[in-house]
Each structure stands twice: as C-alpha cells, then as structure tokens.
Amino acid sequence: MSGPRRLDWDEGSPERLYVLTGGRSGSTAREPLDLVTLIVSRSAPDPGLQPEHAAIVRMCEYPLSVAEISAYLALPASVVMVLLSDLLSQRRVEARPPIPAASLPDAVLLEAVMHGLRKL
C-alpha cells in the first residue's frame, strides 16, 4: 500500500496515528468488523465530530467497505476500524456484514429456475 517515500524533513503531517484513535488499536464494537464489512451512515455529519469521523459519515452515504474507507482516508485499516467502532457506538453509522456465500441459493438451482422461466 505504501509507495516509495521521500526522506527529507518536509513530509507527512504533524499528527501521529495514535492521536486519531486515542491510543486504541483494535475495534471495540460488539459486532466484529472486517475489511469487507459494509458501512453506511445513518445521518449527516454533526459539526462537532472529529474530522475523520465526519469524513467517514460523509463518504458512507452510500455503503462502502472498510477497506475502501481505509483507502480513501489513507489510514491503516485498524485506525479506520477504531474510528468506525466509535461511530457505531454513537449509532451514526450501521455495519452490514457482507452476504455470506453459503446463504446464496445454489447456482444449479438458479440455473434450473432460469431455464424454467425461459421455457414459459
């Protein structure tokens, strides 16, 4: 994910990542988050939110995966998960686990239905 970096004295931001997360490194949400969990915001961002939180709320008007949020914010996934668990506990966003493959109907069954429909 990280490209080659310039090693001079003028790069980056003065903030370190632990300040964004308040020192936490992992998700504390009840439902486990992973990279493919879809996040969607429940409301417009409040003015009082931390900028990263507000950015997540704003970009998740349409569902986005954790991995995508991480990429857009250019923050490591763990940081995003911490931020998301804050937002989840404040009920500002919702997490939707991806539909597990097993719960989808069998491909053979779908094909059978399709053929049946065509024969109608």
Next chain:
Amino acid sequence: MVRVGSPPDPPRPAAGVAWLLPAVFSLACSVAAVVMVDADVRVPLGVGLAVATVAVAAACAEASRRGRRIRGLRAQRDAAVAEQHSQRDAEAAALRRRLAAQEAALLQLTEEMLPKTILRLQQGESAREIVHELGGSPDISPEFAAAQRTVLRSVAEAVEAEEGMRDSAQRAFVNIARRVQAIVHQQATDLREMEERHGATPDVFGDLLRLDHGTALIGRLADSIAVLGGARPGRQWQNNVALYSVLRGAISRITDYPRVELASVAEVAVVGSSVEPLIHALAELLDNATRYSPPKTLVRVTASEVQSGVAIEIEDGGIGLAEEARRRVERLLEEASAGLDLTDLGESPRLGLAVVGRLAQQQGFRVSLRPSAYGGVRAILIVPTELLTSAPISVVTGAAPGLDALPAARTRTLSSGTTRGAASPKDDEPMERTPNGLPQRRRRTSAGPPRLASVPPSPRTPAGTGPATASAPAGQRGTDTADAPEPGLWLAAFQDAVSGESPGSGTADSRGQHPDSPPQNTPAKEGER
C-alpha cells in the same frame, strides 16, 4: 654699676629691666646694712655685701639672658612646627585626592567597564582589543592604571574562556540533539510504513502505535535540547499546516495524550516556518497541564481568533497555581526569553517552561498563565497574525484525494432516485471545481461540519490511488488564499441570523453592510447562496 646689667635687647624693655630689681634691692639692703653697723665692721661688711650684690646682679643678668634665649628658641620651634603642619596638610590633601581618584576608578571599573567588557565579549569581540580600547582615568597613578588593566584583562579572559566553553557545550548539545532527531525521524518514518503494512492486524498495530508514541516523546526531548542550545526545533515544514493539525501534532507528543480534549478550533493555518516551534511550545504547555493535574481529569484545548491573532487556551483541572507561584513561573518564562544558561537547568518542569519561553521569544508568541474556571491553570498562547494564514480549503481532499470526488459524484447521481441525498442539502447542488478540475468543498454550508476543513493536507496518500494525488497540493495552494472568507464573518452571519435582522438569503446583503466586512468576500458569499 646699676646700668651694667641693662637689657641688651631693646625690643623687650619690660623683660630687660625685670632682672635689675633683685640687684637693686640687694644693693639697697647692703647700703642700709653698711650704714647701720658699727664703723669697725663697716669696711669688711661693705666689701662682702658689694661682692654679694655683684654676684646677685650677675646671676640675674645670666638668668635673664637665658630666659631670652629660651623664648627665642621656643619661637623658632613653633615656627618650625607650624611649617611642618602646613606641609603635612598639603600632603594629606594630595593623598585624599589620589584616593578619591582611585575610588572613582575602581567604581568605574566595577560599574561600567566590567559590564561593558562582558557585554562586548558576549557580542563576540576578543578580550585583547576590548582591554586595549578601554583607557583609564588620568588622575590615577600609572601603577594603579596598570593594575586596573590587569584586572580587566584577567576578567575578560576568564569570561571569554567561559563563553567559549559555553558555546562549545551548546554546540555539542545541539549536535547530539540533531543526531537524535535524525534517528527519531527515520524511526518515525519506518514506523509509519510498518503501521501501513500491519494495519490489518490490530495486535501488531497496537504495539506499533505504542512504539510510535515513545519515539515521539524521545523526539520532543531532543527538540527541547536543541531549542535550549539556541537552535531551531527539529523539522522544517514548507507548507502551511492547519491549526487543527498543529494542535493534534502537539497532543501526539505528550505522554498523556488521551486526556487532552480538543474543543473548538479556529479555521486558520500556521505558516510553515512557525509550525514546528508552535507544535513544540504547545506540547510543552500540554505536558505541564497533564503532568500537574489529576490523572483522570481532562485537559481542554480551544483555539479562537482574537484581535492580535489566535489565542490557544489550555485548561487543566489540577490544583492550580498560587498567585506567587504563577508570578514566579511567568518570570521564569520571561527570563528564558532574555537568554538562558544550560547550566541553570534543574528539574524537567523548568526545562519545559524554559523551552516555551525561548520559542515564544523567537517566534513572537505571547504566553500567560491564569487561574482556570475549573480550578486549575489556564495557559494562553497567542499566535500573532503574521504567523497565520487562512486555512487551506478542502483539506480533507488533501488527506484523501478520493474522498470528495467519489462520494460527491455518487450522491449526485443518487439524489435523483433516493431520498438519502436529501439528508444533506448541499448534495442537490453541483460540486464546485478548482481550476485543476478538483472538486472543491464549499465552506460553512449549513450541513457541512465546520471543522471538516481542518483535516491536514497530508502526503501520506499512497501513490496511485487516483489521478488527483499528484495535483492536489498544487490546487490547494492555488486556491486557499483567494477564496478564504474573512475570519469572523461567520460570526457576523450568525449574529444576524440570531437577531433575525435579515433571514434567509438576505444574510449576504446585510453582511455586505456590516462595517467590518471587507468587499473582497463577495465570491464567498455568492458561493454560499
């Protein structure tokens, strides 16, 4: 025979005739005796008495002569003594004059020459030429002048040697601090890369965050040493940095960072050259605040615009400072501003305040400590206007180039079909674009979070995330000064809205009539409508 013993000294007739009285008296007695005695003894008696009378006269004459001699000698002696006295008085006066001159010279040496010498030495002149230039007073003897010069020279040389030692000690300090800073910077960069790499494993990531924090603390210590050694703190920032990022940067450098609560922060940016000193000074003040307040209490940080710049307030809930202690600390800050000796540094709290004082002096910050409403201390640091610029517009875009472009584009297409887009009114309007084609967030719309713009511009975006990556900073720099509304305008708008003078779209017009609002804000107003 009576006349024989007449005084030879005419100026003293009274004294001269006095010696005749016993002679005359004895002569009279002799004559009376000779007349009264019988005739047969008259001759021998007369002879005897005559001899006796002559002897008396001679004795008297001799006594008188000696008396005169004594008087003469006494007068002579008195004259000699008087002469001696006057001579001695003259000598004493001369000595007194010399003494006064020496005293004056000594005073001049201590009160004028020595301070001047030390001052000039500190300005870098050599001891030899200073001593050569400073001449002595003409009243004093050459020996004294030579002694004065010797004293001056030895003092000057001692001070010069001391200054030299101090300089080299400071240089050594700064040199070591620079090396530590370089290592810390390298390590921070490496840690950042590792954090990216292990971002998906919370355990490793948490450990990396802890290491990162420790590294930042070491970096701050190295910066402090560099500042006390008379150098700048570590890094140089070429771009302006949003005040919000500066504050979080300061928070990230203290031990107890989770206790710091960042409340409202003015939307301004700090010019690049002052970013690092400001971060460092704030970090030291925050460190003091967290160190001297109970471990469970919060430290509140706000930054608001004031007439002379931006006032950053750091309030803690500690026990506070007594008035006397507060004055002492402020004096410490001022003394540090006047210049500070590395050898004066004792415990670490003094190190922090000394650093703050030094940085404040260099950068023109004003620092004061006041009692806080929470009972603790409220440290106020005022950043002067010269060090501030308007906050870069759409700094979020700088942090994440895809952030504005993608969701905005999607909400635009979505808003026709779904109701979700109605949640934020701005989605109904087309996105403004910078000349580079980048999406540009409008500031201070009703739904937008005001502080969203304070997210720092950051080059931590991975290369290749989107085509916007390369051109984003250029676009930001190009637009941030032109379109930035005057600070304080929003407050006027808010007050107008509260007082109900001009509801709705009339706000912009009433703002135009506001005495404080300059006319160059028209584009911003139109953008808002």
